[in-house]
Amino acid sequence: MWFLNTATYQLHQEQDHSSVIYVMLSHVWAQGGEQSFQDVQAIHEGAMRSLRDSTSDAVPDDDPRLLALLRNQLSPKICNFCDFARVKGYEFVWIDSCCIDKAHSAELSEAINSMFDWYSTAAVCYVFLDDVPETEDPRAEWSCFRVSRWFQRGWTLQELLAPHHNVFLSKNWRVIGTKTSLAAVIETVTGIDADILLHRRPLRSASVARRMTWAAHRETTYVEDEAYCLMGIFGVRISVIYGEGRHAFLRLQEEIMQRIPDQTLFAWGYMRPLNPLAAKCAPSDLEELPLNHLRASKAAYLCGSRAIDFRFSARFTPLSHDVLTSTLGIPIPEPPIYTMSSYGVCAPFPTVTIHLHTTKAPGLELRLAILSCQDPEGRIPALIISEHDRDSGRLLSTLKSTNPRATFTPDGIARFPPPIGKPPAFQIYYSSRAKAASGRATMSTTGAAADIRFSRSYIRLLLLPPEELAIAIARDPSTYSMRNLCIQAQRLEVQSKLSIFAYRPKTPGYVPSNYKIVLAPWCLANLQDLGYTISVDTPLAAGESTLVLTQPRANTPQTQSRFLLLHRDGGIMTIAITLCPPRRESLARSLHVTVSWGKADPAYEVMNESNIHEGISNCGDNHADRWIEGQRCFQPPLELMAKGLKPPAVTLRLIEWEEERTRVAHGMFAPNCYAIDVSIASPSLSKGLLVSESSAQ
Secondary structure (H helix, E strand, O other): OOEEEOOOOEEOOOOOOOHHHHEEEEOOOOOOOOOOOOHHHHHHHHHHHHHHHHHOOOOOOHHHHHHHHHHOOHHHHHHHHHHHHOOOOOOOOEEEEOOOOOOHHHHHHHHHHHHHHHOOOOEEEEEEEOOOOOOOOOOOOOOOOOHHHHHHHHHHHHHHOOOOEEEEEEOOOOEEEEEEOOHHHHHHHHOOOHHHHOOOOOOHHOOHHHHHOOOOOOEEOOOEEEEEEHHHHHOOOOOOOOOOHHHHHHHHHHHHHOOOOOOOOOOOOHHHHOHHHHHHHHHOEEEEEOOOHHHHHHHHHOOOOOOHHHOOOOOEEOOHHHHHHHOOOOOOOOOOOOOOEEEEEEEEEEEEEEEEEOOOOOOOOEEEEEEEEEEOOOEEEEEEEEOOOOOOOOOOOOEEEEEOOHHHHHHHHEEEEOOOOOOOOEEEEOOOOOOOOOOEEEOOOOOOOOHHOOOOOOEEEEEEEEHHHHHHHHHOHHHHEEEEEEEEEOOOOOOOOOOEEOOOOOOEEEEEEEEEEEHHHHHHHHHHOOOOOEOOOOOOOOOOOOOEEEEEOOOOOOOOEEEEEEOOOOOOEEEEEEEEOOOOOOOOOOOOEEEEEEOOOOOOOOOHHHHEEEEEOOHHHHEEEHHHOOOEEEOOOOOOOOHHOOOOOOEEEEOOOOOOEEEEEOOOOEEEEEEEEEEEEOOOOOOOHHHOOHHHH
């Protein structure tokens, strides 16, 4: 273990850290990074070399000239902490940024696995808060101490829990309190019981779910650190493999399963109470999700993918095997033993079958796996088992509310007011895109598979009153059984290129006000091959292959895209795209598209509010968001055909051109940019469709 000498600012190594009296620094790393182990070594070697070149005498470690050079080049944080500790009488300090040789993977892995022990054996852990002044009472309701970034970082959680003594320092290195004096404030900020903070109760007395909750809203620079920073808190060890992504959090949970007999590990996600004796009174808008929805929802898997999945789980406490058996009055042969396989996590679970009678599913049969834990009201959580994929690992089923007004209390329990209006339809899609903007699964956006939260209306747990459950089993013992289940552990494999996302059914042509229309590059080449010349206000820029058609419209905040297709035979076709007024409660507008032959499109007049019915303007099929699969064929008017003229039909297709999207309504995003693809049925236009230059403009 490496230390810094407070008198000489030099690195010092000890094989047995328990033989050294040392203090540690807990801090939030600076945005630009901190000086590393290699940086400190290089600074010391450079200072020694500089002095040796200027003098022939030996340079002792405490030479004032050497110390001055070191203080000049070392960061203020390192120097100030060494000076502070030296004044307090400590010879050695440890700082995570510069006392770990991260160039050696073995040493880095050892440090991460041992860090909790190192903090627990330190004489004092000094917490440096660079965003807290000493002139403010940290116990005040809106103090900087309460909202310090230090409480939002992942690694600082173990730095708060492991040491017996924490001293908090302001940004000017002044003491503002200790963990003992500020225990009540820290308990309010973090949700950690003061008895656990002050080591009056062992850390293991808190359930697995509760410990996960402490980390739910904390962040780490690296994805893997979200798991690694929790190893000491659960007393487990896993190998450190940077680059594995979210798989690290799954490995952490697998190790917890093997070491801690606590099924609150599976009690995460949204939940709702259910009385087995009154199943016929279930909310009328509940239904079971189809298989493709299950695969896309992280709620369908046994293990969470992030600590934030446990944000509602602090309420659960574990029950012993004997207590669960006596409470339910059912035989449970033995505690579960978990086996990891390629199909998922295999283990025996006590299961019961309940029939729900709802409007959507009059005979909905739910098979529930009972977890050996309870909430403060004594209710026992149960997982809904899916009967899909019998030959492979089962998925956990979830219940979906078709009521758009379904809400959840702050502790994640569902509430269902009576349904009002038509519920929005959501669909699940699979895509080869691996990255995009983040968001909930109900949003019109994509994301990395492990980052998409399940829909708010997906209920993963049912809370069952134990007395009613015992009565229901006693009435019909056939509903109870012990089953060996193999449940898939976590959604998707790590580093998978498959991204799962969900959004409302596509409506191409529904855009924000700052939309942009471009002409597809291949379309420009095809039109030129057919003998057409494109006339637009802004010509194609040199070196560019994409023609931007959108132009500001005079005296209005809208934009208008209008271009002329002039054939070499003399015919003219006009395509105009502009915006209709926005739909109510939305920031988006519909694209209004017209095609005319032989004359310029007349100036488009903005529709009044009186022309809008139920949020949709009366423009018929001119609205691009009504086109089937984003395209429409425009036929020339019959009066032209009656005159013996044969203008060609034209098919327009809108293509999402850029990944950027704008939020236009709750849970809905629209593309900022579309490309237009023009297909013409005939390569020629009648010469009788000529118009004057002035009318074309």
